[in-house]
Amino acid sequence: SQKIEQNSEALNIQEGKTATLTCNYTNYSPAYLQWYRQDPGRGPVFLLLIRENEKEKRKERLKVTFDTTLKQSLFHITASQPADSATYLCALLMDSSYKLIFGSGTRLLVRP
Amino acid sequence: EADIYQTPRYLVIGTGKKITLECSQTMGHDKMYWYQQDPGMELHLIHYSYGVNSTEKGDLSSESTVSRIRTEHFPLTLESARPSHTSQYLCASSASGVSYNEQFFGPGTRLTVL
Numbered sequence: 001s002q003k004i005e006q007n008s009e010a011l012n013i014q015e016g017k018t019a020t021l022t023c024n025y026t027n028y029s030p031a032y033l034q035w036y037r038q039d040p041g042r043g044p045v046f047l048l049l050i051r052e053n054e055k056e057k058r059k060e061r062l063k064v065t066f067d068t069t070l071k072q073s074l075f076h077i078t079a080s081q082p083a084d085s086a087t088y089l090c091a092l093l094m095d096s097s098y099k100l101i102f103g104s105g106t107r108l109l110v111r112p
Numbered sequence: 113e114a115d116i117y118q119t120p121r122y123l124v125i126g127t128g129k130k131i132t133l134e135c136s137q138t139m140g141h142d143k144m145y146w147y148q149q150d151p152g153m154e155l156h157l158i159h160y161s162y163g164v165n166s167t168e169k170g171d172l173s174s175e176s177t178v179s180r181i182r183t184e185h186f187p188l189t190l191e192s193a194r195p196s197h198t199s200q201y202l203c204a205s206s207a208s209g210v211s212y213n214e215q216f217f218g219p220g221t222r223l224t225v226l
Contacts, residue, residue, distance in 0.1 A: 004154070032212045043202050043217025044155070051212075089155075098143060098162070098206070098213050099171070104154040 002027050004103035006090055012109045013080060021075040021106045023090030029068040030092035030101075035075050038087045038105060047088075080110045115139050118203050118218035125193055126226050133188045133221045135203030142208040144186040145215065148172060149200045161186060193225045 005024040013019050023033070031052050036044035050057045050066045050073065057064045063076040077084050087105040094101070116137040125131060137144065142163045147155040147170075157170030161180040175197070176190050186205075190197055200222050204215040 008152070034212070034214070041220070041222070043204070043220050044215075045217070046214045049212050049214070093213050099157055099160065100213065100215060102147075102155040104152065 002030075002092060002094065002101050004090055004092060004101060006088075006103040006106045008104065008106070010107040010109055012111065015080060015082060015110055015112050017080055019077040019080045019084065019108055019110070021088050021090075021108065023073040023075065023103055025071050025092060028094065029071065030094050032093040033064075033066055033073050034091045034093065034100065035062075035064060035073075036089040036091060036102075038089055044089055077108075080108075082110045082112050084108060085110050116203065116205055116216050116218040118201075118221050120221060121219060122222045122224075124224045124226065127192075127194055129193050129225075131190050131193055131223070133201055133203075133223070135186045135188070135218060136184050137186075137203075137205045137216070137218075138184060139205060139207070139216065140183065141205035141216070142183065143206045143213075144180065145204040145206075146170070146176075146178060146186070146188050147202040147204065148174065149202055149220075151200075155202060159188065193223075195225045198223060198225050 003026045034049040035047045038044040065074045087107045089105040090103040091100040119134045146159040156172035158174040159178040202220045203218040206215045
């Protein structure tokens with residue numbers, strides 16, 4: 001079955017730097033790969049997605065890349081701010097399914 | 113903020129009690145989902161619904177049951193709560209006709225069974 005690996009260790013960076021988070025998956029490439037943000041005690045919030053046939057997607061300070069050969073997506077936050085501190089979840093949507101498969105997330109801490 | 117609501121936000125109850133976790137959305141979404149999430153762990157799908165009178169079990173086995181009598185309402189019931197049911201329960205919804213299935217989540221219910 002499909003498995004997702006996200007770094008379980010928190011990423012601790014200085015304000016203004018670029019944060020890079022990794023999502024690796026096994027088996028088949030998903031039709032879509034999505035990224036969500038989750039704050040403590042809250043539900044996840046959708047950020048952006050990338051399709052199987054896309055290499056890169058941008059939205060304001062966010063950038064996602066997708067490498068189906070490496071079975072990996074990278075999520076970048078440029079000019080990071082303390083308000084970006086949260087847990088970031090990767091989720092896969094397999095073709096012909098409406099069910100998302102979530103990773104356990106990586107916690108990001110941005111120091112002022 | 114997504115228009116999806118969950119009540120109660122926190123619930124502490126004793127073993128053996130029957131409980132119902134409420135979930136409502138005002139976005140007219142056909143698809144609704146229940147996830148279970150333990151601290152630092154991934155979300156596990158326990159139930160989903162593609163529309164009224166449609167319910168399916170998810171990938172994680174759960175002793176809970178759900179119903180979908182109205183589009184906007186998707187309650188989850190535990191007939192007899194046990195300490196192993198202690199977890200965070202998240203409800204979500206998504207629109208039909210959207211291939212990438214962006215999901216909108218409620219704030220969650222933190223359940224503690226003593």
